[in-house]
Each structure stands twice: as structure tokens, then as C-alpha cells.
Amino acid sequence: MQQYSDTFLDNASAALADKDKAEVRDAMALFTPLVRNAAMDQFQHFEELRQHVKQVRQHSLDNLGHYLESYEQQAVRNGNQVHFATTGDELNSIVLDICQQHSARRIAKGKSMITEETGLNAFLERANLDVMETDLGEYIIQEAGETPSHIVGPALHKSAAEIRQLFLDRHDLGERELETTEDLVSEARQVLREHFLNAQVGIIGANALIAENGYSMLVTNEGNGDLCANLPPVLIICTSVDRILPRAEDATAMLRLLVRSATGQAQTCYTSFYSGPRREQDIDGPMETHIVLLDNRRSDILASDYREMLQCIRCGACLNHCPIFASVGGHAYGWVYPGPMGSVLTPLLTSLEQSQALPNACTSCGRCAEVCPADIPLPDLLRDLRHAEVEEKIAAPRWRQGLKIHAWLARQPRLYQLLTGMGIALLYLLGRKRGSFSKLPLASGWTSQRDFPSPQGRTFMQQYKAEHKHRE
């Protein structure tokens, strides 16, 4: 997918200015944490399960070579062809090759963030293939020519009214009605059913790959991914090398957290495990199945200090709980993965230069780390990335200079206390009358949005010392 994270601040300002969209985001930001929290309260073993799943994920990553190899062996034994892709472009070429070998024209696609990452749809369309997204949310944004705004609900930024207008513009409706949300769903169902039945290739993602038996796990509520996996004669599963888990029960243990964190359900309507092509005595299923495993710098992350990020199970809870995400929405982040997880992943999977603003789009409130079912210390990783920006001289020179001065000053306690004491006393004198400042030098970023309350005259250290003396 084309990246535009470098204009994050402009994207964010534009998003904030659009009041209607902001209302849709507010509604989602209120609703999504509620369902997650209710589900976790009911479950009662969140912390215990999260520690278990985290340990299993870490164990899998520590021994990824071993598990990846055993997965590959099992998958081949099950009749699959397994492909490896170092980059997104490689994945796209592998998939196109398979489609062309079968002279396929119509592709039915299930939701897959990996193929969003590699920009597969655009690539296949350039080769004149007819690619149709079949997850309702993905279908809506494909019809609208947009990109996902959320990793679980890709079209949640759109209102029902917008979607109605979209279908009115794009579909030949005849007698069909689009009054209610149910009508909209039925409309998409009708259009997509036809596509499923006539597609020559199905493409889906995988939520987990199981090393012990070579099955891949697919989690959906709509059942669209299952239709893609069962109806077309060729199936291609696109996923990344870090999705491996040792055992089948590890996948369903993760599922307990994934679904509750994502949608507040105990389990999605469809959780399926696919092993390969149709068996000799079967009467249905694809004749040929391919697994394409993408690296795209994940092996670099594995070798880095950001390794914990690979524990992510893509539940979207950190997005739903992030005040920045709620305010500016997923598109502002300018790539596939938004919110806290995206602010860590995007710089690592693309480059820190291109996504410099993302690690700074954080208030350090810590809600993401609190709810993350993989127990990833997201605020710490974001801080480390900000540190790297300074180290690698990516952060603006003025900013780095400021930090340098501050760091030096903070190491001279007497001078620091003297200067801050003078500063506070000065601000107190200047602001005493009004009680606040509407403009301050060097702090226009703050004062352009709100007033800065004037200090009470003494610094914390001055008050602390006075109190101390008093007690003695």
C-alpha cells in the first residue's frame, strides 16, 4: 500500500476538521472498549491467560526456525505448495504467477492485512484480474476506492448513510431497497454470492499457522473467508512467518483473547482450520492450495530490541483504546496499520524517516498496554523509537537541540532548580492577574489549543524543601 505517513500532522488536522467523521469516530471510541471490557470481566481469567499466551508466543518466536520448518513439512505433507517471499513485491509476483498458471480472471478475496501491506489488489488489477474483496467492510472500502481505517473493522469510519449512497451509485439496484442496515447487508450478500460462485481463485489470510499439523486458522464472523477457502478451485493463503504457533490448542487459547479483545464475543461465528487441497474421496474443496509466507523485515524485528512487537495478534484493542486514534482516525497514520500497534510497526516495516511522526503520536497514557492481550509494552516501544529518532538524527534539529540542552541542565541540579525557580516566579508575576496565559513563547503548540494555567509561584522542589524544614 502507498504510504503517506510523512504527512501525519496534516492528515490529522484535516481529519479533526471534518466534524461528521469525528462524530462517527467518537461513537466507535465509546462503544468498542465497552464490549471488550464486558467480555473480559465476564471471562475472569484475563491476566492468567494473557501471561500464558504471551509465553507461548515468545517461545514460538525464540524457536521460530524450528517451528517454521515443522510447519512447512506438515503443510507439504497435507498437499500444499509452500512459498516464501522476502518482500511484498515477491509475494505479489508469486500470487500473480499462480493465478496466471490457471488462467484465472476472477479472484475472491477474504480479509488479509498482509495483502493490504503488499498492495496485492492493485498489483493483480494491473494484470487485468478482477479482484473482489468479500468481507463486507473490505468490500465497502474497495467500492469506495479507500483503504482500511481499522485492522478489524476496515469501514467503521463510514456512516450507514454514506454506504447507502455508495451502493446507490455503484450498483444496478432495480427493485431492491436500501432502507435499513439489513438491506445494505443483503445487497452486498447478493452481489458477492455471485462472485464467490464464479471465482477461479480464492485468496485469504491466516490468524495462525500450526506447526504440529500444518493447519492454518481462519477467524471470521461473516463466513466469507470460508467461502473463499472452499468454493474456488484454487486457494492461496497469504500470511507472514511470525504467525506460527506450536500446537492446535495454542491457536484456540490465543483465540479466547483475540475475539474478546476485538469484538467482545467469546468466539466468532466461524473459526476454521484448513489443511490443504481436497482429498481423494472428497466431493468439494480446492484442487490446489498454496501458502505464501511473507517476511518483509519481520526477521529483522526478531533480531532487534522490538522483538516483542511480533507477539501482536492483531486484535485492534489498542486502537480502540487510544485517544489519538479516536481523535484522528486510522487514515491519518498513512499506512496499513494504525493506532499504537501501527505506530510501532509502520516504522519497523517501512522506515523511521518516512513515519517519523507516528511514535510521537502518543500521550503515554498507557491504556494500550493495559488492554493488549499480547502484553506488549507499546508505550515503551514508542519511547524507544522516539529515542532512535534522536540518535539517528531523524528528529528535527531544533527539537534535538532542545533535548540536548534539557538533558545537560537536568544533570546540574542546582542550576536546574535555580533556573526553574526563576522561570516559575516570573510566570507567576506575569500571569497572576489573569490566572492563565493564552500565548507563551516556545509553547505555541500548547497555547494554540488551550490556555496555560499560570503557576502558583514556587516550584515543587521549593515547596518540598520548605515542607521538609518545617517538619524538622
Add this chain to the structure above:
Amino acid sequence: MSDSARASIFARIRYSGSGASAAEIAAAREALGRAPAANLPGSDLCSSFLANVLLNRGTVDVVGNRSEAVTAVGKYIYQHYRTHRLVAGNDPRLAAMPWRDAGVLPRFGELEAGEPVALSYARLGVAETGAVVTFTGKANPAANNLLPENHIVVIDVADLVPDMEMAWSRIAHAMTTEQRPRGINFIAGPSSTGDIEGKLVYGAHGPRHWHVILLGEVPQAALGEAQAIAAPAATTGELD
């Protein structure tokens, strides 16, 4: 291309690996033990399973034997579709049902366009999640799960398991005598979507209705208990 990509990916991954032997890795995984499951909502397997099916927006029926099962199926499809016809997979257990007794006319095979009702015989039921488990194959072609308007599933009480760990151990056991199935499907509700404003709508692509018939020695109070558990929890809606 793929060959050199494979080699380079493995090399990079192994570089940051633990270097442990297969036996050490297996022992390390074993030491992590098993995950906690969700608490069962009811006092036994049957009531818990039924309660969770209801919470998943399924409907349920409880029958004591095969002849009652056939009657229940017949009644259900007549009520909903004024028909006696349905499609069922080539499952020997379904073929052996006394269909004529209830005047039901099953067609055995894969669902075709325009046929509204399919019947499956589940391999397992999971009380923890209220899911039924089917294997793809002749006995249950995938289309029968995914394409009808209305999916009816029969499940034996003896095939209920408390949690997903037990489900896997039963599945692993089945694989010692049969080939690995192409697909293993855990189904927990009619097809749904929350993709439009987070509002939950049924019948996204697959079944709009999901009806589960529990067959065997079900404790008398189980259904009532399940209904009482599920009744107050009319949830607000879910996403995706």
C-alpha cells in the same frame, strides 16, 4: 526466487533463534502447560452448551432419540419453510435416521442454489463456546455449512466436550484412524457482520438462522437452565 527467499529467511530467523534442540524445545513448550478456559455458565455440560448456543443467537431443541430428532427437524422446517425437503451430507448417521416417520424428504449431497435448508451431524460440541464442530468431506460438504439460509445441526450428548483443549484431543484421536480432514469448522452462530456502524446483522453471507438439536440423555432441567442463563444477556451488538 522462492528457493533463495526460503534460504535467506531461514538463515535470518535462525540467527536470532535460541539454538535449542528439538527435544529441548518440546520440553520447553510442555513446561508452559495449558491455558485457562472460560468458566462454564451452567451446572453441567448440556446446560452450558445450550446456554452458549443461545447466547450465540442460535435456537435449540432437545430430543431423547433419533425418532424424536426426525420429528423435531420435520416440524422446524415445516414451520419455517412449509416444506419437507432439506439437504444433508452423506453421513451414515444421517442416512440411518427414520426420516419417513416424520415425512421428511432429505436429499443427500451438496447444497445447490435455491435450496434453503441444510442439515449437518456435528462431530463435536464445545460447551465453553457453544460451537459445533464439523469436518469437511462427503459427510458434510462445506457448502452445507456456508450457503443455506438455515443451518440445522444435530449433535449427540456424548460428543459434547467442556473446552477447546478437549475438542483438540478428540480431533487428534479421530485422526489416528481417519485421514486429516481438509477442513475443521467450529461454528458458533449464524453468519453475522458488524461492519456497518458496528451494528450486528445476521445473514452476512451464510446462514441467517442456526438451529442446534441436542440428541441423547439430556438432564431434564438443562434446557430451562440454559434459557434462564441466556435470557438476561441480550447483548448490545458486536463488531466485524
